[in-house]
Amino acid sequence: MRLNGEIYDGEDGVEEEQKHVVGYALTLKKKNSFLKPKFERLARNKGILFVAIDLNRPLSDQGPFDIILHKLLGKEWCEIIQDYRQTHPEVTVLDPPDAIQHLRNRQSMLQDVVDLNLSDFCGNCGKVGVPRQMVIKKDPLSIPDEVTKAGLKLPLVAKPLVVDGSSKSHELFLAYDQFSLSELEPPLVLQEFVNHGGVLFKIYVVGDAIKVVRRFSLPNVSKSKLAKVAGVFPLTRVSSAAASDDDADLDPGVTELPPQPLLERLAKELHHRLGLRLFNIDMIREHGTRDIFYVIDINYFPGYGKMPDYENIFTDFLLSLVQSKYRKRPAN
Known part of the structure; x- marks a missing residue:
């Protein structure tokens, strides 16, 4: 042997x-x-x-x-x-631990996506960005004013700033009105909610290999609902069940996977920038478009057991x- x-x-x-x-x-x-x-x-x-x-x-x-x-x-x-x-x-x-640490902070984890310009590499295969967001480190009473100054649009997804593996670090909230934001507990990231047809794409990266899985996500928030609803509501782990083309209630335009050249370039660029070989990207497509995507989270060594043929x-x-x-x- x-x-x-x-x-x-x-x-x-x-x-x-x-x-x-x-x-x-x-x-x-x-x-x-x-x-x-x-x-x-x-x-x-x-x-x-x-x-x-x-x-x-x-x-x-x-x-x-x-x-x-x-x-x-x-x-x-x-x-x-x-x-x-x-x-x-x-x-x-x-x-490497120092590279993993980069993903422990929800402010820094998406900065590498912000710095990308994928159109230079794959032409018109799509655009990838991140939702507008801001960090609140203390004083929850100041959040409504800070949001106004930053010009963020409601509704907002609130996420703990630090990802430490605890259940609390995965507690997400959706805020429908500005004044209820003071109920949240800093430090946190406030991220504009982007309507995406209730489907999220989990892009698993293992070295050079890429596998995409559809998951159910949050439904769109209409302007009429936004006008009627107030408060901050906890979000359950809505992406636990995989969506598929067989789901009759989902628009094929929503479930269509992102272009493979876009995913390959995105994964390759993030691999080099992050210094990681094991990660997954949570990505959504802006509702009503075919080629505008947003990265909303990046996770190190995700649940590969849920990835087909892992x-x-x-x-x-x-x-x-x-x-x-x-x-x-x-x-x-």
Whole structure:
């Protein structure tokens, strides 16, 4: 057997197939949703072994690893991984903690989209932007005046500024009137709500691979409803069920997937700007248009278990990483 580049004989003296070791540090919830038995079996059949990292032992004492796959929070873990990357440059870490940290803040996560000009790369395949937004860091009583000064239009989606993995960081609210905004709890991001026909596109990125899934989202807010409704209302996790072309109540113009060249360029540019290989983009199409899109969220290491065929896509991605690494090694 070849383990991290070394060759070992099996019990019968016959050399076994090359194995690559992926050390993982995941929460129990992430492990259960991601490392499903079918995935582990497929990976093992293709020469990839998943090994749990023991958080009670020094990381350098474990392994050896070809790849480290992680999604843990906390300053201590970030420092452990940063130090390990310095002392073990031969190990691929998915992904660098400083790059992940960029997505922990909802103000900074979308700035890279703002800076893009995709029309330079894919002609008239579409436009991608972000909804107008502002950050409120303190004093909820000042929010109505701040919104007026900024010229943001109602309704507004309120999101916690920091994404820390807690359930609270995913609590969203929809505000229909300006004065109810003072009921919200800073620090938060206020984002203009864009009518998008009740469909959201989740764009999963795994290295160079892209997979798009439709999800149900919030329905359009009409001007008449906006005039009648007041208050701030919590939003449930509305994108839990996938929409499909079979949904008779959805306009085909709404469910049509964004152009593939646009998605490929967007994913490639964000990969380079963010320094991440595992992320997903939440994107909507402005209602009444075919080619105007908005990115409303970017998430690191999302729920790949909900992505069709993720087992094959992810296994091929891991294999490409280790094979690329061995190709780069100088011959003895």
